[in-house]
Amino acid sequence: MSYQNEITIKMEFKEAKNKFVQTWGALGSQWGINKTMAQIHALLMVSHEAVSMEDIMEELQISRGNASMNLRALMDWGIVYKEYKAGERREFFTAEKDLDELAVKISRERSKREIKPALKVLKEVSSITSDNTAEEKHFVDQTTKLYDFVLKADNMLDKMTEYKDNWLAKLVVKIMK
Protein backbone atom coordinates (compact mmCIF):
# COMPACT_ATOMS: atom_id res chain seq x y z
CA MET A 1 0.00 0.00 0.00
CA SER A 2 1.41 3.34 -1.00
CA TYR A 3 2.10 6.18 1.36
CA GLN A 4 -0.49 8.25 -0.48
CA ASN A 5 -3.18 5.65 0.05
CA GLU A 6 -2.42 5.32 3.70
CA ILE A 7 -2.81 9.05 4.17
CA THR A 8 -6.15 8.88 2.35
CA ILE A 9 -7.44 6.09 4.54
CA LYS A 10 -6.35 7.73 7.75
CA MET A 11 -8.17 10.87 6.68
CA GLU A 12 -11.31 8.90 6.05
CA PHE A 13 -11.22 7.40 9.53
CA LYS A 14 -10.61 10.74 11.21
CA GLU A 15 -13.40 12.33 9.23
CA ALA A 16 -15.78 9.53 10.08
CA LYS A 17 -14.90 9.75 13.75
CA ASN A 18 -15.35 13.48 13.73
CA LYS A 19 -18.67 13.22 11.93
CA PHE A 20 -19.89 10.69 14.46
CA VAL A 21 -18.86 12.87 17.40
CA GLN A 22 -20.50 15.96 15.92
CA THR A 23 -23.70 14.11 15.10
CA TRP A 24 -23.94 12.58 18.54
CA GLY A 25 -23.40 16.03 20.01
CA ALA A 26 -26.20 17.53 17.93
CA LEU A 27 -28.52 14.66 18.81
CA GLY A 28 -27.75 15.23 22.47
CA SER A 29 -28.73 18.91 22.21
CA GLN A 30 -32.05 18.00 20.67
CA TRP A 31 -32.76 15.76 23.64
CA GLY A 32 -31.73 18.21 26.32
CA ILE A 33 -28.21 16.92 26.91
CA ASN A 34 -25.48 19.44 26.49
CA LYS A 35 -23.46 19.19 23.32
CA THR A 36 -20.06 18.73 24.90
CA MET A 37 -21.32 16.08 27.27
CA ALA A 38 -22.70 14.11 24.35
CA GLN A 39 -19.53 14.64 22.32
CA ILE A 40 -17.26 13.41 25.09
CA HIS A 41 -19.46 10.39 25.46
CA ALA A 42 -19.35 9.74 21.71
CA LEU A 43 -15.58 10.06 21.69
CA LEU A 44 -15.16 7.58 24.53
CA MET A 45 -17.66 5.16 23.00
CA VAL A 46 -15.57 4.70 19.90
CA SER A 47 -12.17 4.80 21.56
CA HIS A 48 -10.58 1.39 21.90
CA GLU A 49 -8.74 2.42 25.02
CA ALA A 50 -9.13 4.83 27.92
CA VAL A 51 -8.53 8.49 27.08
CA SER A 52 -6.92 11.18 29.22
CA MET A 53 -8.53 14.53 29.92
CA GLU A 54 -5.70 16.17 27.99
CA ASP A 55 -6.58 14.16 24.88
CA ILE A 56 -10.29 14.90 25.19
CA MET A 57 -9.55 18.62 25.41
CA GLU A 58 -7.30 18.37 22.39
CA GLU A 59 -9.69 16.34 20.22
CA LEU A 60 -12.78 18.38 21.00
CA GLN A 61 -10.98 21.72 21.34
CA ILE A 62 -12.50 22.50 24.68
CA SER A 63 -11.19 23.97 27.92
CA ARG A 64 -10.03 22.04 30.94
CA GLY A 65 -12.95 23.28 33.02
CA ASN A 66 -15.48 22.22 30.45
CA ALA A 67 -13.93 18.79 30.09
CA SER A 68 -13.78 18.32 33.84
CA MET A 69 -17.37 19.34 34.49
CA ASN A 70 -18.85 17.25 31.73
CA LEU A 71 -16.80 14.19 32.65
CA ARG A 72 -18.12 14.57 36.17
CA ALA A 73 -21.68 14.77 34.85
CA LEU A 74 -21.16 11.66 32.71
CA MET A 75 -19.81 9.79 35.72
CA ASP A 76 -22.81 10.93 37.76
CA TRP A 77 -25.01 9.40 35.09
CA GLY A 78 -23.01 6.20 35.50
CA ILE A 79 -22.08 5.92 31.84
CA VAL A 80 -18.42 6.96 32.00
CA TYR A 81 -15.78 5.50 34.30
CA LYS A 82 -12.45 6.68 35.62
CA GLU A 83 -9.54 4.37 35.11
CA TYR A 84 -6.14 4.41 36.69
CA LYS A 85 -3.13 3.13 34.82
CA ALA A 86 -0.18 1.63 36.66
CA GLY A 87 2.69 4.07 36.91
CA GLU A 88 0.62 6.93 35.49
CA ARG A 89 -0.34 9.94 37.46
CA ARG A 90 -3.11 11.02 35.11
CA GLU A 91 -6.66 9.75 35.13
CA PHE A 92 -8.12 8.06 32.11
CA PHE A 93 -11.74 7.72 31.09
CA THR A 94 -13.81 5.02 29.40
CA ALA A 95 -17.46 4.90 28.41
CA GLU A 96 -19.97 2.19 29.04
CA LYS A 97 -19.81 0.39 25.71
CA ASP A 98 -22.52 -2.17 26.19
CA LEU A 99 -25.53 -0.59 24.55
CA ASP A 100 -28.16 -2.49 26.54
CA GLU A 101 -26.52 -1.34 29.72
CA LEU A 102 -26.15 2.21 28.40
CA ALA A 103 -29.84 2.43 27.53
CA VAL A 104 -30.81 1.05 30.93
CA LYS A 105 -28.70 3.61 32.76
CA ILE A 106 -29.96 6.52 30.70
CA SER A 107 -33.56 5.38 31.26
CA ARG A 108 -33.05 5.08 34.99
CA GLU A 109 -31.43 8.47 35.34
CA ARG A 110 -34.01 10.30 33.28
CA SER A 111 -36.79 8.60 35.12
CA LYS A 112 -35.29 9.51 38.47
CA ARG A 113 -34.43 13.09 37.56
CA GLU A 114 -37.38 14.09 35.42
CA ILE A 115 -40.26 11.64 35.25
CA LYS A 116 -40.60 10.94 38.97
CA PRO A 117 -40.74 14.65 39.93
CA ALA A 118 -43.23 15.32 37.13
CA LEU A 119 -45.41 12.48 38.41
CA LYS A 120 -45.37 13.99 41.85
CA VAL A 121 -46.67 17.29 40.50
CA LEU A 122 -49.29 15.57 38.34
CA LYS A 123 -50.62 13.71 41.35
CA GLU A 124 -50.69 16.94 43.32
CA VAL A 125 -52.52 19.06 40.77
CA SER A 126 -54.99 16.32 39.88
CA SER A 127 -56.14 16.12 43.49
CA ILE A 128 -57.42 19.66 43.92
CA THR A 129 -60.83 19.91 45.52
CA SER A 130 -62.90 20.89 42.56
CA ASP A 131 -66.14 22.70 42.63
CA ASN A 132 -67.93 21.31 39.66
CA THR A 133 -67.56 23.75 36.82
CA ALA A 134 -66.95 22.04 33.49
CA GLU A 135 -63.61 23.76 33.44
CA GLU A 136 -62.39 22.26 36.70
CA LYS A 137 -63.86 18.85 35.95
CA HIS A 138 -61.98 18.76 32.70
CA PHE A 139 -58.75 19.80 34.39
CA VAL A 140 -58.98 17.08 37.02
CA ASP A 141 -59.96 14.50 34.46
CA GLN A 142 -57.19 15.33 32.05
CA THR A 143 -54.40 15.56 34.63
CA THR A 144 -55.54 12.30 36.19
CA LYS A 145 -55.38 10.59 32.82
CA LEU A 146 -51.97 12.07 32.23
CA TYR A 147 -50.77 10.84 35.60
CA ASP A 148 -51.97 7.32 34.84
CA PHE A 149 -50.42 7.35 31.42
CA VAL A 150 -47.03 8.63 32.49
CA LEU A 151 -46.94 6.24 35.45
CA LYS A 152 -47.76 3.31 33.23
CA ALA A 153 -45.13 4.32 30.66
CA ASP A 154 -42.52 4.79 33.35
CA ASN A 155 -43.29 1.40 34.91
CA MET A 156 -43.17 -0.27 31.56
CA LEU A 157 -39.79 1.18 30.72
CA ASP A 158 -38.59 -0.08 34.06
CA LYS A 159 -39.89 -3.56 33.35
CA MET A 160 -38.44 -3.51 29.86
CA THR A 161 -34.97 -2.67 31.03
CA GLU A 162 -35.16 -5.28 33.78
CA TYR A 163 -34.53 -8.04 31.26
CA LYS A 164 -30.91 -6.92 31.54
CA ASP A 165 -29.19 -8.99 28.91
CA ASN A 166 -30.07 -8.21 25.34
CA TRP A 167 -33.39 -6.76 26.45
CA LEU A 168 -34.15 -4.91 23.25
CA ALA A 169 -33.77 -8.00 21.09
CA LYS A 170 -35.90 -10.03 23.50
CA LEU A 171 -38.59 -7.39 23.48
CA VAL A 172 -38.69 -7.25 19.71
CA VAL A 173 -39.45 -10.97 19.69
CA LYS A 174 -42.09 -10.64 22.35
CA ILE A 175 -43.88 -7.72 20.78
CA MET A 176 -43.81 -8.93 17.19
CA LYS A 177 -45.32 -12.36 17.76
Place this chain on the structure above:
Amino acid sequence: MSYQNEITIKMEFKEAKNKFVQTWGALGSQWGINKTMAQIHALLMVSHEAVSMEDIMEELQISRGNASMNLRALMDWGIVYKEYKAGERREFFTAEKDLDELAVKISRERSKREIKPALKVLKEVSSITSDNTAEEKHFVDQTTKLYDFVLKADNMLDKMTEYKDNWLAKLVVKIMK
Protein backbone atom coordinates in the same frame (compact mmCIF):
# COMPACT_ATOMS: atom_id res chain seq x y z
CA MET B 1 -71.00 27.93 50.23
CA SER B 2 -69.66 31.27 51.39
CA TYR B 3 -68.11 33.84 49.11
CA GLN B 4 -64.84 33.40 50.97
CA ASN B 5 -64.77 29.68 50.28
CA GLU B 6 -65.50 30.12 46.66
CA ILE B 7 -62.58 32.50 46.31
CA THR B 8 -60.36 29.97 48.05
CA ILE B 9 -61.39 27.19 45.73
CA LYS B 10 -60.94 29.27 42.60
CA MET B 11 -57.47 30.16 43.75
CA GLU B 12 -56.63 26.54 44.24
CA PHE B 13 -57.68 25.67 40.71
CA LYS B 14 -55.77 28.55 39.20
CA GLU B 15 -52.69 27.63 41.18
CA ALA B 16 -52.95 24.00 40.18
CA LYS B 17 -53.36 24.92 36.55
CA ASN B 18 -50.41 27.26 36.71
CA LYS B 19 -48.25 24.68 38.43
CA PHE B 20 -49.12 22.14 35.79
CA VAL B 21 -48.29 24.52 32.96
CA GLN B 22 -44.97 25.50 34.54
CA THR B 23 -44.00 21.91 35.22
CA TRP B 24 -44.85 20.79 31.72
CA GLY B 25 -42.77 23.67 30.39
CA ALA B 26 -39.78 22.68 32.50
CA LEU B 27 -40.13 19.04 31.46
CA GLY B 28 -40.22 20.12 27.84
CA SER B 29 -36.96 22.05 28.21
CA GLN B 30 -35.23 19.02 29.64
CA TRP B 31 -36.25 17.03 26.60
CA GLY B 32 -35.23 19.61 24.02
CA ILE B 33 -38.63 21.19 23.46
CA ASN B 34 -38.80 24.88 24.05
CA LYS B 35 -40.46 26.00 27.21
CA THR B 36 -43.17 28.15 25.67
CA MET B 37 -44.12 25.47 23.18
CA ALA B 38 -44.57 22.98 26.01
CA GLN B 39 -46.49 25.51 28.08
CA ILE B 40 -48.91 26.33 25.31
CA HIS B 41 -49.46 22.66 24.78
CA ALA B 42 -50.05 22.13 28.51
CA LEU B 43 -52.51 24.99 28.60
CA LEU B 44 -54.50 23.65 25.67
CA MET B 45 -54.45 20.11 27.05
CA VAL B 46 -56.30 21.11 30.17
CA SER B 47 -58.64 23.63 28.58
CA HIS B 48 -62.13 22.33 28.10
CA GLU B 49 -62.67 24.50 25.09
CA ALA B 50 -60.66 26.04 22.28
CA VAL B 51 -58.53 29.04 23.27
CA SER B 52 -57.76 32.17 21.25
CA MET B 53 -54.25 33.45 20.66
CA GLU B 54 -55.13 36.51 22.67
CA ASP B 55 -55.97 34.36 25.70
CA ILE B 56 -52.82 32.30 25.36
CA MET B 57 -50.73 35.48 25.29
CA GLU B 58 -52.54 36.74 28.32
CA GLU B 59 -52.32 33.56 30.39
CA LEU B 60 -48.66 32.86 29.64
CA GLN B 61 -47.60 36.50 29.46
CA ILE B 62 -45.91 36.13 26.11
CA SER B 63 -45.76 38.22 22.96
CA ARG B 64 -47.88 37.78 19.90
CA GLY B 65 -44.89 36.67 17.83
CA ASN B 66 -43.88 34.06 20.32
CA ALA B 67 -47.41 32.70 20.56
CA SER B 68 -47.81 32.61 16.80
CA MET B 69 -44.50 30.83 16.15
CA ASN B 70 -44.98 28.20 18.80
CA LEU B 71 -48.57 27.51 17.77
CA ARG B 72 -47.29 27.01 14.25
CA ALA B 73 -44.65 24.58 15.55
CA LEU B 74 -47.26 22.65 17.56
CA MET B 75 -49.48 22.40 14.51
CA ASP B 76 -46.49 21.18 12.46
CA TRP B 77 -46.04 18.44 15.04
CA GLY B 78 -49.70 17.60 14.53
CA ILE B 79 -50.62 17.90 18.20
CA VAL B 80 -52.50 21.21 18.11
CA TYR B 81 -55.35 22.12 15.81
CA LYS B 82 -56.89 25.34 14.61
CA GLU B 83 -60.58 25.73 15.07
CA TYR B 84 -62.96 28.20 13.56
CA LYS B 85 -66.01 29.34 15.42
CA ALA B 86 -69.14 30.43 13.59
CA GLY B 87 -69.48 34.18 13.48
CA GLU B 88 -66.02 34.71 14.96
CA ARG B 89 -63.18 36.28 13.10
CA ARG B 90 -60.49 34.99 15.42
CA GLU B 91 -58.86 31.58 15.30
CA PHE B 92 -59.06 29.21 18.24
CA PHE B 93 -56.73 26.41 19.17
CA THR B 94 -57.17 22.97 20.73
CA ALA B 95 -54.69 20.28 21.64
CA GLU B 96 -54.79 16.61 20.87
CA LYS B 97 -56.20 15.33 24.13
CA ASP B 98 -56.08 11.59 23.49
CA LEU B 99 -52.83 10.56 25.15
CA ASP B 100 -52.26 7.46 23.04
CA GLU B 101 -52.58 9.56 19.94
CA LEU B 102 -50.37 12.28 21.41
CA ALA B 103 -47.59 9.82 22.22
CA VAL B 104 -47.81 8.30 18.76
CA LYS B 105 -47.50 11.67 17.08
CA ILE B 106 -44.58 12.78 19.22
CA SER B 107 -42.81 9.47 18.56
CA ARG B 108 -43.34 9.77 14.83
CA GLU B 109 -42.10 13.33 14.65
CA ARG B 110 -39.01 12.74 16.74
CA SER B 111 -38.19 9.65 14.77
CA LYS B 112 -38.56 11.49 11.49
CA ARG B 113 -36.68 14.60 12.56
CA GLU B 114 -33.91 13.17 14.68
CA ILE B 115 -33.57 9.41 14.71
CA LYS B 116 -33.76 8.81 10.97
CA PRO B 117 -31.07 11.41 10.14
CA ALA B 118 -28.86 10.02 12.92
CA LEU B 119 -29.27 6.52 11.50
CA LYS B 120 -28.17 7.78 8.13
CA VAL B 121 -24.95 9.16 9.60
CA LEU B 122 -24.33 6.01 11.63
CA LYS B 123 -24.62 3.88 8.52
CA GLU B 124 -22.28 6.20 6.68
CA VAL B 125 -19.54 6.34 9.28
CA SER B 126 -19.71 2.62 10.03
CA SER B 127 -18.96 1.82 6.40
CA ILE B 128 -15.57 3.47 6.08
CA THR B 129 -12.94 1.33 4.40
CA SER B 130 -10.84 0.45 7.38
CA ASP B 131 -7.21 -0.56 7.37
CA ASN B 132 -6.99 -2.91 10.23
CA THR B 133 -5.59 -1.04 13.19
CA ALA B 134 -7.28 -1.98 16.46
CA GLU B 135 -8.49 1.62 16.64
CA GLU B 136 -10.32 1.53 13.34
CA LYS B 137 -11.67 -1.96 13.90
CA HIS B 138 -13.14 -0.84 17.18
CA PHE B 139 -14.69 2.22 15.60
CA VAL B 140 -16.38 0.25 12.84
CA ASP B 141 -17.53 -2.41 15.28
CA GLN B 142 -18.97 0.04 17.77
CA THR B 143 -20.75 2.27 15.27
CA THR B 144 -22.19 -0.80 13.54
CA LYS B 145 -23.57 -2.04 16.84
CA LEU B 146 -24.97 1.38 17.54
CA TYR B 147 -26.64 1.47 14.14
CA ASP B 148 -28.25 -1.92 14.74
CA PHE B 149 -29.39 -0.93 18.20
CA VAL B 150 -30.91 2.39 17.22
CA LEU B 151 -32.59 0.87 14.16
CA LYS B 152 -34.10 -1.88 16.28
CA ALA B 153 -35.31 0.57 18.91
CA ASP B 154 -36.80 2.84 16.27
CA ASN B 155 -38.59 -0.04 14.59
CA MET B 156 -39.90 -1.28 17.87
CA LEU B 157 -41.30 2.09 18.81
CA ASP B 158 -42.99 2.16 15.45
CA LYS B 159 -44.53 -1.28 16.00
CA MET B 160 -45.58 -0.34 19.52
CA THR B 161 -47.45 2.71 18.42
CA GLU B 162 -49.10 0.83 15.58
CA TYR B 163 -51.52 -0.79 18.00
CA LYS B 164 -53.31 2.58 17.82
CA ASP B 165 -56.04 2.21 20.38
CA ASN B 166 -54.92 2.00 23.98
CA TRP B 167 -51.52 0.75 22.86
CA LEU B 168 -49.74 1.40 26.11
CA ALA B 169 -52.22 -0.63 28.16
CA LYS B 170 -52.09 -3.46 25.64
CA LEU B 171 -48.32 -3.47 25.71
CA VAL B 172 -48.21 -3.60 29.47
CA VAL B 173 -50.29 -6.78 29.34
CA LYS B 174 -48.13 -8.29 26.63
CA ILE B 175 -44.83 -7.53 28.29
CA MET B 176 -45.78 -8.46 31.83
CA LYS B 177 -47.11 -11.93 31.08
Place this chain on the structure above:
DNA sequence: ATAAACTTTCATTTTTTTTTGAAACTTTAA
Protein backbone atom coordinates in the same frame (compact mmCIF):
# COMPACT_ATOMS: atom_id res chain seq x y z
C1' DA C 1 7.51 18.97 54.29
C1' DT C 2 7.46 20.38 49.68
C1' DA C 3 6.98 20.90 45.00
C1' DA C 4 5.47 18.97 40.78
C1' DA C 5 1.62 17.07 38.35
C1' DC C 6 -2.62 17.02 37.96
C1' DT C 7 -7.99 18.17 38.87
C1' DT C 8 -11.86 20.99 40.35
C1' DT C 9 -14.39 25.13 41.04
C1' DC C 10 -16.73 29.17 39.92
C1' DA C 11 -17.03 34.24 38.52
C1' DT C 12 -16.84 36.06 34.12
C1' DT C 13 -17.35 35.85 29.09
C1' DT C 14 -19.17 33.81 25.04
C1' DT C 15 -22.44 31.39 22.47
C1' DT C 16 -26.86 29.76 21.61
C1' DT C 17 -31.59 29.94 22.04
C1' DT C 18 -35.68 32.25 22.79
C1' DT C 19 -38.53 36.28 22.83
C1' DT C 20 -40.07 40.64 21.38
C1' DG C 21 -42.49 43.96 18.65
C1' DA C 22 -43.26 46.51 14.73
C1' DA C 23 -43.92 46.08 9.79
C1' DA C 24 -45.86 43.28 6.26
C1' DC C 25 -49.31 40.46 5.08
C1' DT C 26 -54.11 38.24 4.84
C1' DT C 27 -58.88 37.85 5.34
C1' DT C 28 -63.50 39.40 5.83
C1' DA C 29 -67.44 42.43 6.09
C1' DA C 30 -69.53 46.42 4.66
Place this chain on the structure above:
DNA sequence: TTAAAGTTTCAAAAAAAAATGAAAGTTTAT
Protein backbone atom coordinates in the same frame (compact mmCIF):
# COMPACT_ATOMS: atom_id res chain seq x y z
C1' DT D 1 -62.42 48.64 -2.74
C1' DT D 2 -61.27 49.59 1.60
C1' DA D 3 -60.50 49.55 6.27
C1' DA D 4 -60.77 46.92 10.30
C1' DA D 5 -59.48 42.74 12.57
C1' DG D 6 -56.67 39.63 12.71
C1' DT D 7 -51.97 36.73 11.74
C1' DT D 8 -47.18 36.02 10.37
C1' DT D 9 -42.42 37.17 9.81
C1' DC D 10 -37.93 38.33 11.03
C1' DA D 11 -34.22 41.55 12.59
C1' DA D 12 -32.87 42.95 16.91
C1' DA D 13 -32.86 42.43 22.03
C1' DA D 14 -33.00 39.65 26.01
C1' DA D 15 -32.46 35.59 28.48
C1' DA D 16 -30.57 31.24 29.27
C1' DA D 17 -27.09 27.93 28.82
C1' DA D 18 -22.50 26.63 28.12
C1' DA D 19 -17.56 27.49 28.03
C1' DT D 20 -13.43 29.65 29.63
C1' DG D 21 -9.39 30.09 32.45
C1' DA D 22 -7.11 31.29 36.42
C1' DA D 23 -7.01 30.39 41.23
C1' DA D 24 -7.70 27.00 44.69
C1' DG D 25 -7.45 22.39 45.79
C1' DT D 26 -5.58 17.58 45.80
C1' DT D 27 -2.44 13.84 45.35
C1' DT D 28 1.91 11.65 45.02
C1' DA D 29 6.90 11.03 44.93
C1' DT D 30 10.88 12.28 46.99
